[in-house]
Amino acid sequence: MPGAIYAEGLVKTFGDVKALDGVDLDVPEGTVLGLLGPNGAGKTTTVRVLTTLLRPDSGRAVVAGLDVLKQPNEVRRSIGLSGQFAAVDEYLTGRENLTMVGQLYQMSAKAARQRADELLERFNLSEAADRTAKTYSGGMRRRLDLAAALVVSPPVMFMDEPTTGLDPRNRQALWDVIQELVAGGTTLLLTTQYLEEADRLADDIAVVDHGKVIARGTSDQLKQQTGGERIEVVVQERGRIDEARGILAGHGTTPAEVKVEPHTRKLTVPVSGGAKLLAEVIRDLDADGIEIDDIGLRRPTLDDVFISLTGHAAEQDGTEADESPKEQQQ
Incomplete structure (x- = not known):
């Protein structure tokens, strides 16, 4: 049986750019897969395909036992997603943003408010709960977006570079939240360019470059390759x-x-x-x-592994090649 997240032969092209070139993944239930790669490697496109935001040109994907192409609505009800950029309503307060998400998932108003208060406390946003999100700093918006992804405690989570823009204290707090989620049985696919983050959180690591998985293993196994x-x-x-x-x-x-x-x-x-x-x-x-x-x-560190496998460091400047031309302009 495939894992909680399974992909086979995913291919996706944008014009002349092949963002995914036959990606295979298998993430067992209750584990964390760290997806590493430089900008343009295909990490974000992989997440978008697995979360039904993009249709692959070919290949197959199953998430939480549901076919991504045949059962997209059911997949969306079974996952949580935190993208690279905070997706919050700037004209609602922090509490209203989280309560709204809960009610969209058909929670009662009382339960949604209670869950919002729990998450505001967990992400150190209680003091700003009744301020509109447009008054939040970038890091606060990021934390609010992460909280929104956790409102319904989904069995499968996707986090696309979740700690980008967070200071060390809030990054550590998010790591603690992730470890709690996984201990409770949540399966997580985490994309990151912070190699320390993958070393700390991931049970297994897949290194992606030019749309392909070029290495797979535990942190220790990958380090042995150097x-x-x-x-x-x-x-x-x-x-x-x-x-x-x-x-x-x-x-x-x-x-x-x-x-x-x-x-x-x-x-x-x-x-x-x-x-x-x-x-x-x-x-x-x-x-x-x-x-x-x-x-x-x-x-050896994961930095050494990354450089050995790809020929360059993890954090690179430049445009994401795994975005469509329209997305690059936004």
Whole structure:
């Protein structure tokens, strides 16, 4: 049986741009999939297809056991969506915005107001509850939009870069909310360019580039693809670089390749052995009288993974290639 979110061979083009080029996904119930990719990779288009906002040119998608193309209305009743930009009514108060969403989902007026008050408290908006949304800061509008997506506690949630524009305190608060939701059984697809966010929240990560899933696995599994641990040494004297290289090569993995940056006097070697091996390297360098300015054991991060897979960092400037021309103009 497919997971709570399932996609097979999704293709979507906008003119000459192929935003999705055969995307496959399978997200088990009660888990978080982090969808990573640079601008234009296809993340937002994937979310729009899975939430019935776009029809794919080909492929199949099932969300909460419902076919996205054949049962779009039923899918919409079973999901929550927080997009990249806050979708709130500027002329309603924060409380009115959330109450309205509850009543649109056929909650009673009393239940909708009660749920609105709970969410306003959770997202630190209680003091601004009776102010119109047009007086809110950008971060406050973002939090109100996220609260609106949670009014009915849907079994499947889609969050498209949810913490963009939030300060560290509110980002942490949202992470706590997400973890509570998933602990309660909610399935979440999360797109993000904050690699720390994916590392913290995602059970599984899919890296998307040019409309394709180019890697999939847990954070630890993806990090292993970059070669594991590395020792980095900065020698004090440029003339001792070759000697230091020989020592590091003897401690590196087989076959060991020592990377040398002459202008910074830094040497890097892939290793396996952790802190114990680091102590041995320090001892051997000292025994040969090679003085160092810095040394450390570095474990790969998701940033390293991303650069290794895509050739560039996660956060890139530029227009989203996975938007239609009309959307790019808005």
